[in-house]
Amino acid sequence: MDTPLRSEAQRRADEIGIFQAELARLDAEGVLRLDAAQQQAVREHHAALLAGFAGRFDIDRDLQAKQLSLGMRVASFLGALALAASVFFLFYQFWGYFDETAQVAILLGAALGSMGLTVWIRTRDASGYFTKLAALVAFACFVLDLSMLGQIFNITPTDRALIPWAALAFLLAYACDLRLLLAAGICCVIAFVSARVGSWSGIYWLHAGERPENFFPVAALLFAFPALVAHRHLTGFASIYRVFGLLCLLVPMLVLGHWGYGSYLADYEGFATRTIEGGYELAGFVASALAIWLGARRQWPDTVNTGITFFVIFLYTKFFDWWWDVMPKYLFFLVLGLAAILILLVLKRLRRVGQAAGEGAR
Amino acid sequence: MKLTPWKTFAAGALLILLANAVALTGVYLNRSGEPDSRLTLSQRELTLPWGWGMAKENSGMALRLNWRIIDAGASAGEYFDGGFGFSGGTPEWLDTARMAALGFDTAALAEGNEGRRRFERQLPREIVLVLELAGPAWQQALERAQQNAARHEAARLANADSKEFAAKAKRAQELLKREETQNSRLFAIDAGLDRTALRAKYPDRSRFLILKATLRPRLVVRDKTTRATGYVTALAVTQINVPHALRPLLETAQGTRRRTADDAGPHFEATLAVGRRLEPWLESVPAAR
Numbered sequence: 089m090d091t092p093l094r095s096e097a098q099r100r101a102d103e104i105g106i107f108q109a110e111l112a113r114l115d116a117e118g119v120l121r122l123d124a125a126q127q128q129a130v131r132e133h134h135a136a137l138l139a140g141f142a143g144r145f146d147i148d149r150d151l152q153a154k155q156l157s158l159g160m161r162v163a164s165f166l167g168a169l170a171l172a173a174s175v176f177f178l179f180y181q182f183w184g185y186f187d188e189t190a191q192v193a194i195l196l197g198a199a200l201g202s203m204g205l206t207v208w209i210r211t212r213d214a215s216g217y218f219t220k221l222a223a224l225v226a227f228a229c230f231v232l233d234l235s236m237l238g239q240i241f242n243i244t245p246t247d248r249a250l251i252p253w254a255a256l257a258f259l260l261a262y263a264c265d266l267r268l269l270l271a272a273g274i275c276c277v278i279a280f281v282s283a284r285v286g287s288w289s290g291i292y293w294l295h296a297g298e299r300p301e302n303f304f305p306v307a308a309l310l311f312a313f314p315a316l317v318a319h320r321h322l323t324g325f326a327s328i329y330r331v332f333g334l335l336c337l338l339v340p341m342l343v344l345g346h347w348g349y350g351s352y353l354a355d356y357e358g359f360a361t362r363t364i365e366g367g368y369e370l371a372g373f374v375a376s377a378l379a380i381w382l383g384a385r386r387q388w389p390d391t392v393n394t395g396i397t398f399f400v401i402f403l404y405t406k407f408f409d410w411w412w413d414v415m416p417k418y419l420f421f422l423v424l425g426l427a428a429i430l431i432l433l434v435l436k437r438l439r440r441v442g443q444a445a446g447e448g449a450r
Numbered sequence: 451m452k453l454t455p456w457k458t459f460a461a462g463a464l465l466i467l468l469a470n471a472v473a474l475t476g477v478y479l480n481r482s483g484e485p486d487s488r489l490t491l492s493q494r495e496l497t498l499p500w501g502w503g504m505a506k507e508n509s510g511m512a513l514r515l516n517w518r519i520i521d522a523g524a525s526a527g528e529y530f531d532g533g534f535g536f537s538g539g540t541p542e543w544l545d546t547a548r549m550a551a552l553g554f555d556t557a558a559l560a561e562g563n564e565g566r567r568r569f570e571r572q573l574p575r576e577i578v579l580v581l582e583l584a585g586p587a588w589q590q591a592l593e594r595a596q597q598n599a600a601r602h603e604a605a606r607l608a609n610a611d612s613k614e615f616a617a618k619a620k621r622a623q624e625l626l627k628r629e630e631t632q633n634s635r636l637f638a639i640d641a642g643l644d645r646t647a648l649r650a651k652y653p654d655r656s657r658f659l660i661l662k663a664t665l666r667p668r669l670v671v672r673d674k675t676t677r678a679t680g681y682v683t684a685l686a687v688t689q690i691n692v693p694h695a696l697r698p699l700l701e702t703a704q705g706t707r708r709r710t711a712d713d714a715g716p717h718f719e720a721t722l723a724v725g726r727r728l729e730p731w732l733e734s735v736p737a738a739r
Contacts, residue, residue: 177507184509187694196470203462207455230466234473239510241477242729244662244686252469256462263458290553291573292664298573355568 094216094265095323097141098148104134105150145214164217165268171221172228175202179232191240195233202226203256210264223260223269230256247293250280267324274310274332281306289352300340301352307336327390334379334391338398341375344368345402372402384438396435403427480725486645487655487724489583490736493716495636496690498704511697511704512689513720513732516634517581519682520590538682540668541638546678552577552643554667559678569678572667578728579663579682580640580652587637595629598622632715638682641665645728662686662728690722690730699738 111130114120122130141147148154175198183191206222213219234249257273260266282303286296296302311333314326344351348364379395382388404424411420453461496513519539550556553575558565582588599622606612606619636659642648645660652658668681692700703716718738724730 180508180510182509184511184694184697191694192470192474196466199466199470200463203466204459207459207462210458211455226462230469233466234469237470237473237477239512239689240691241473241480242687242690242731243473243476244727244729249469252465255465259458259462259465263453286573290575292576295573295664349571354571357564 094145094147094214096321097145099323101138101141101147104138108134143214145216160215160217164220168221168224168268171225175225175228176232179236183236188240192237195229195236198229199226199233202229206260206264216265219264220266220268223264223266224272227253227257227260227269227272245294247280247283247287250276250283254280261325262322265322267328270325270328271332274328277310278303278306278332278336281309298350299352300343300350303336303340307333307340309333310336327388330388331390331394334394334398337375338372338379338394341368341372342398342401342405345372346405369402369406373399376402380435380438396431400428400431403431476727477729480727480729481723481731483726485655485723485725486649486728487659488721488733489656489659490719490721491583491636492719493703494632495583495634496718496720496722498700498716511692511700513692513700514689515636515685515722515730517636517638517685518587518591518634519638520587537688538684539638540670540679540681541641543640544665544679548641549667549678549680552641552665552680554680556678566669566676566678570667570669574664574666574683576686577641577663577665577682578643578645578648579638579661579685580642580648581636581659581661582639582652583657583659584635585637585639585657587639588635591633591637592629595622595626599626638663641682659722659724660728661724661730686728687730690732692732696720696732696735699735703738 148157203226206226209222210219231253254273254276257269261270261273283293283296285302285305287293310329314329319325345365345368348361351364353359353364376395376399379391383391495516497516517537519541521539546556554572558568602619602622606615609615648660663685664683665680666683668679670677670679703718720735721733722730723733
């Protein structure tokens with residue numbers, strides 16, 4: 089499969105750029121000097137590689153191209169959202185003028201047509217930006233298709249609709265190397281699994297979110313998934329799974345840390361609301377600290393950053409609970425600032441330990 | 451497995467077709483055979499869309515099923531004007547035993563305040579709701595409105611100089627008129643989990659509508675006594691799409707919107723059918739003006 093190799097090609101191109109810069113520096117400092125033939129061979133090899141990558145994948149070959157790419161990514165993301173909304177409102181504007189057969193045919197045709205268009209664009213769009221636009225429109229068309237069938241024929245809303253939506257999002261994400269569609273698919277999986285977990289205890293599926301613990305099983309599933317299935321060729325996919333997994337764990341903990349009444353534990357005697365909140369606050373600190381430790385150990389920056397973010401949120405909300413009312417505001421913010429410095433020092437130490445361990449291993 | 455463009459398209463198309471086929475098969479199964487119920491409703495029970503805000507850009511048309519409940523919060527004999535555009539509530543007939551039968555844990559209620567708190571924090575469950583058209587429940591609402599009007603009229607006569615009593619009596623008369631001519635006659639009268647048992651209990655398919663709904667536990671305090679009951683939050687299908695073929699008839703009715711309280715407003719009758727999967731659809735519109 090050629091498609092997912094774009095991210096690999098970009099990484100290789102970046103590494104070539106770094107190598108060339110370092111080689112020039114070593115040459116200037118007199119540490120390493122390749123002879124003319126070697127320099128020529130390396131230059132030609134890299135030029136051929138980059139030309140090949142640029143031809144096939146439209147990669148960024150220098151810093152300026154990279155900066156422009158970021159803008160293009162933002163534009164394609166916003167454009168994709170706007171086009172998806174446009175499809176939705178276009179159908180709403182005119183669907184009433186057609187009979188039911190035509191409505192179904194239009195919905196089905198739009199879903200199939202946009203799917204076909206995405207695949208066709210993918211074969212011609214080396215940059216991937218237009219593919220992203222088309223893929224999100226295809227996903228929106230399919231969501232619109234099933235939800236409008238429900239509206240046209242008065243079908244009882246069901247969480248089972250999330251399964252085909254997730255399946256299509258994953259198909260487009262893996263086939264076209266699209267992280268946006270992967271996130272859409274993961275959101276569908278989160279909604280489905282949490283709804284199912286809630287319905288085991290008899291809750292109507294649309295209310296599953298009112299018990300934040302319903303998200304814990306899907307958190308474990310998402311976090312473990314990239315460890316079970318390798319995503320070597322798909323840059324960023326494993327990170328997205330891990331970040332969503334952590335969000336499904338830490339956001340409910342944050343909520344339950346302040347709303348113990350929403351916990352399943354509140355059904356049992358001996359679990360006062362305040363006790364539950366205290367337990368989840370502690371669990372939030374432990375879980376985010378574990379995420380930082382595991383991320384640093386496995387070299388998962390996404391996990392470290394998510395862990396740090398939540399650790400700071402848990403810490404600051406705790407400070408707010410304790411001291412906002414009793415402290416003068418200058419002192420309160422001073423404590424926050426000092427806490428941030430303390431976190432920086434701890435992380436700096438953690439980084440040094442990690443580097444030392446890495447060097448030791450080499 | 452290598453995902454070539456052709457394989458990607460084939461997998462996606464198969465998925466789309468399969469999902470559509472499953473949804474449409476469900477529709478076919480729901481509508482095949484004799485409907486579970488078939489009722490002729492009027493504009494009193496089916497509300498036309500208002501067409502405000504974002505709805506202006508929606509070319510489709512859907513009717514909202516307007517149903518009522520004789521509320522457990524209302525005192526005996528008190529007229530509760532919950533009939534116009536109101537759906538959902540705490541039925542009088544929903545007692546602790548029935549809540550237990552519907553799957554809610556009522557054992558904790560005996561444990562005092564803590565137990566009651568635990569009862570009320572249970573989340574909504576899906577139930578099967580029985581709605582009756584123009585039956586004893588509606589008669590009860592009508593009688594309450596008549597008693598309410600008579601009580602306020604008597605108070606007005608006893609206080610002939612009071613503008614306040616006169617205004618209340620006028621309002622009570624308006625409510626009675628509304629109850630007689632405008633308010634929905636469709637009342638939720640029972641609930642269960644076994645639709646077959648409910649249908650056996652209410653066999654008249656042209657009078658009793660059985661639909662899926664959601665119920666949330668609730669505590670009602672009346673006369674210093676706390677009662678465990680439930681709040682029927684919503685029907686599973688809240689809006690009924692108007693098929694394209696029936697739209698012209700209802701658009702005529704929609705055009706004659708009520709401008710004042712005395713204005714008769716739109717009038718139509720529509721046959722609503724409910725299929726095997728308890729999903730409704732509009733079968734016909736026998737009358738509309």
